[in-house]
Amino acid sequence: MLTLEKVSKTYNVGEMQVEALKDVSLTVNEADFISIMGPSGSGKSTLLHLMGALDVPSSGHVCLEGKDLSTLKESELTVIRRTQIGFVFQAFNVVPQLTALENVELPLRPHRLPTSEKQKRAEELLEKVGLSARMNHLPRQLSGGEIQRVAVARALVNRPKIVLADEPTGELDSKTSLQLVELMKKMKEETHTAFVIVTHDFALGKKAERKLELIDGTLKEKGD
Ligand SMILES: Nc1ncnc2c1ncn2[C@@H]1O[C@H](COP(=O)(O)OP(=O)(O)O)[C@@H](O)[C@H]1O
C-alpha cells in the first residue's frame, strides 16, 4: 500500500549537510501495526513526514497505492493528506477552543457530507475510544491520555488507509502510554487501518506486531 524505496533525506544547514535518512526501504500493508523505535535525532520524524507526503525525499521513491508521490501535484498531495492519511502527534494535537466532538469533526469540514453524518461519524469514533461521556468537554477539561484518544479518533474520522503517529505517548506516563497503544491496536483491528508509530520508548514499541529500529538514519528489523 505505502512503499519506500531506497529513500534518503539530506538537510542542508548552511555549509553543513545532515543525512537524516539513508537508503530506507519499507512496505506498509493494510492492517499493519508497526513501531519504529530510535533515539532522538535518529530520523523518526523525518521518516514520518516523508510517509505522510509532508516532505519530499532527496533521493528514492515514496509510493502510495503504486503512485509515486513525487509525480503528483501539490493539489493532489493535499487531497491524499486529507483523505488517505491520519496524523497523531505528541502534543498540540487538538484545538483548545473546540470540544472533543468538534475536534474529531474538524478533518471532515472540507468534505461534502451532511452535518448530521459528520457528527454521527465523530460520535461513533469517540464512543469507540471510550470517550462517549466526554464529547462536549474542552481539551483543558480532559486528561493527557484522553486528549490523545481524541487525537486518535480524529486521525481515523476520514477513514484513512494509514495512521502515522509521531511520539503519540511522549507526554504520557507509562501506564497511560500502554493503554493508548492498546487502544490503537483495537482501532486497527476494527478499521483495518495500518498504524505506524514512531517512538523513542522501547517499552511501547515492543507492543507492536512488527518492530523496526532506526539508528542514525538507517532502518532495520528489530528482533525481540
Ligand atoms: N528541517 C531540518 N533542517 C535541518 N536539519 C533537520 C531538520 N529536521 C531534522 N533535522 C536533523 O535531522 C536529524 C533527524 O531529525 P528527526 O527526524 O527530527 O529525528 P527524531 O524525530 O528521531 O528525533 C537530526 O540530526 C536533526 O537535527
Ligand SMILES: [Mg+2]
Ligand atoms: Mg521526532
